[in-house]
Amino acid sequence: MGFHQTRDASGVAVVQVEGQLIVGNRQELKELVQRALDAEDRRILIDFSRTGYIDSSGLGALVSISKRIREAGGELRLSGLNEDLRSLFELTKLHTLFEIAETPEQALASF
Amino acid sequence: MPSPLRLCVRRSPASRESGAGVLVTLRLPSDVACIEEAVELVTLHCLAGHDAPTRTRFRLQVVLSEALSNAIMRGNREARDKWVHVRAELGPEVIRLEVTDEGPGFDPHAVPEPVGRERLDEADGRGLYLIRKLVDAVQFNEQGNSICMILRRP
Numbered sequence: 364m365g366f367h368q369t370r371d372a373s374g375v376a377v378v379q380v381e382g383q384l385i386v387g388n389r390q391e392l393k394e395l396v397q398r399a400l401d402a403e404d405r406r407i408l409i410d411f412s413r414t415g416y417i418d419s420s421g422l423g424a425l426v427s428i429s430k431r432i433r434e435a436g437g438e439l440r441l442s443g444l445n446e447d448l449r450s451l452f453e454l455t456k457l458h459t460l461f462e463i464a465e466t467p468e469q470a471l472a473s474f
Numbered sequence: 475m476p477s478p479l480r481l482c483v484r485r486s487p488a489s490r491e492s493g494a495g496v497l498v499t500l501r502l503p504s505d506v507a508c509i510e511e512a513v514e515l516v517t518l519h520c521l522a523g524h525d526a527p528t529r530t531r532f533r534l535q536v537v538l539s540e541a542l543s544n545a546i547m548r549g550n551r552e553a554r555d556k557w558v559h560v561r562a563e564l565g566p567e568v569i570r571l572e573v574t575d576e577g578p579g580f581d582p583h584a585v586p587e588p589v590g591r592e593r594l595d596e597a598d599g600r601g602l603y604l605i606r607k608l609v610d611a612v613q614f615n616e617q618g619n620s621i622c623m624i625l626r627r628p
Contacts, residue, residue, distance in 0.1 A: 387510060418604075420543060423596075455589060
């Protein structure tokens with residue numbers, strides 16, 4: 364369970380969620396994104412291709428992160444949600460709040 | 475470091491009502507760092523010997539994580555001298571999961587629906603809603619410190 368941060372060729376900060384995004388590690392993700400914003404990153408992609416499950420605290424952390432990025436004048440994309448993960452966003456209507464791409468490549472191309 | 479989780483598995487009729495053949499109990503401390511391991515353990519036993527689709531595993535993992543998180547943070551308020559108790563009755567057709575904390579309880583009917591447009595930007599308040607959407611039935615005890623979640627096996 365953890366996060367892996369890289370940068371793509373065009374300068375987008377890419378965060379991979381490996382394992383779960385739940386109450387026990389949501390703060391770590393929020394701090395990681397805050398550090399990226401502090402370092403003047405304004406285009407951020409969070410990818411869930413290697414994620415098992417997300418709980419409501421994890422969803423809440425994504426809502427907070429989205430707000431912070433918006434307030435900083437940045438853009439957030441999500442990608443790699445499998446059918447189960449996507450269903451959580453749909454049940455909570457959060458799919459209307461985020462820009463969600465099928466793959467990280469499609470998300471990067473959309474910035 | 476040894477795990478602070480206490481797991482007990484009994485392969486005997488647990489409940490005549492549910493027809494359960496296996497009873498799994500787990501006690502964990504009020505520490506959110508224990509949730510992932512507890513979810514993994516209980517899910518493993520719930521699905522052992524069953525050819526469960528990934529959707530069932532996913533629902534179990536999410537609702538257990540939610541219920542444990544609620545019990546630890548809202549019920550026990552992360553007090554280190556309080557425990558969370560999980561009881562899973564595993565039948566051929568139904569999984570009955572009970573998560574109980576040692577807090578004063580709450581009124582589940584007083585929790586607002588989190589999906590209105592005005593609440594979409596809120597960081598909290600989706601846990602119970604997700605549980606209700608992902609299981610087949612939810613019950614609370616009178617005190618409101620114990621949730622019972624029922625999932626039918628596909």
